[in-house]
Amino acid sequence: MAIGYLNGKIISSSDPVLPIDERGHQFGDGVYEYIRVYNGRPFMMDEHMNRFFKSAEAIKLNLNHTPDEIKDITADLIGRSGLDDCDVYMQATRGIAPRNHLFPNVPASISMTVKPFRAMDETLRENGASVKLLPDERWQNCWIKTLNLLPNLLAKQEAFEAGAFEAVLVRDGVVTEGSSSNIFLVKEGVLITPPATKHILHGITRIAVLDIASELGISVDEREFAPEVILEADEVFLTSTGIEIVPVTSADETKIGTGKPGAVTEKIYEAFMKRV
Structure with missing residues (x-):
């Protein structure tokens, strides 16, 4: 089944959870990553994590997680979904704060979804x-x-x-x-x-x-x-x-x-x- 994650909570991927003052919504102030999972295993996970953290560093976003912690969360979500072939989307934003162009002093917000793989027309x-x-x-x-x-x-x-x-x-x-x-x-x-x-x-x-x-x-x-x-x-x-x-x-x-x-x-x- 499709499943979601938001800042430590397991949620439905269809739950309405986006706050009005979320900076990803207000400014596009964040980064993301898309990972293919084959037979329950993320493909080239280390390379994806390297790019995810480099992107965050490039926009001066502290993820407050290590790559291994993100990997563990991803593995847990894949297991909970029961899906073997699926898409994992993860994104990190600068969090929830009143609208202001300057960076707020709030924790980063990390969300993920695990959904069935969308097959391309072969x-x-x-x-x-x-x-x-x-x-x-x-x-x-x-x-x-x-x-x-x-x-x-x-x-x-x-x-x-x-x-x-x-x-x-x-x-x-x-x-x-x-x-x-x-x-x-x-x-x-x-x-x-x-x-x-x-x-x-x-x-x-x-x-x-x-x-x-x-x-x-x-x-x-x-x-x-x-x-x-x-x-x-x-x-x-x-x-x-x-x-x-x-x-x-x-x-x-x-x-x-x-x-x-x-x-x-x-x-x-x-x-x-x-x-x-």
Whole structure:
């Protein structure tokens, strides 16, 4: 069953528990993390915890918990839910205080939910997805996984309304990432992806793919590239915790490569699923 947690209390995920003066609600003053659970076990939990705490540190938010304490709470919630394959969302905000731009002297608020995994349409993996190239209108520090996702939502919605699966964002003539994913290209056997600068989220699945490429002996080039390079690629794929690895076969209605998922993408996906 879906289950929730708020500051030490087990609650229903549908309970109305948000106070008016919660700073996550008022300002988006917080960070979050999303973790996939396979067969009752969180995948790459250490990497998720590392990013969660780095994001909190970046916005000067003291979580008042250790990574191990967060892991214990997560494990308890997963056990209580009775779910084997599920999604864990956790977020931390600067707490409850009268509206004021300055930081309040109150404890951080930590909440979590455990819900059944939302399965993606597998035909996307079989046939490939389409993407739409859009301007990257987010702030400068996209590596911080904050609650402020409105530009991402607007880009995702525009892509959806254009019949595309994902928006791929372009900043100053350079591709950054998807609205909720990282992007990889394959060109002449080399795996190419934007470098882990402050302009992209340092994806957990991205980390896994780079490690898998090293194991498989696939050359990797982390570099900036222009949007037209996507159209010239042999293969393109997206990565994220939710979608894992999804091939891209068209961008702005232009076919990429053969128009079908490529061999390198499939090889990496197979290796990823073995890890899972």
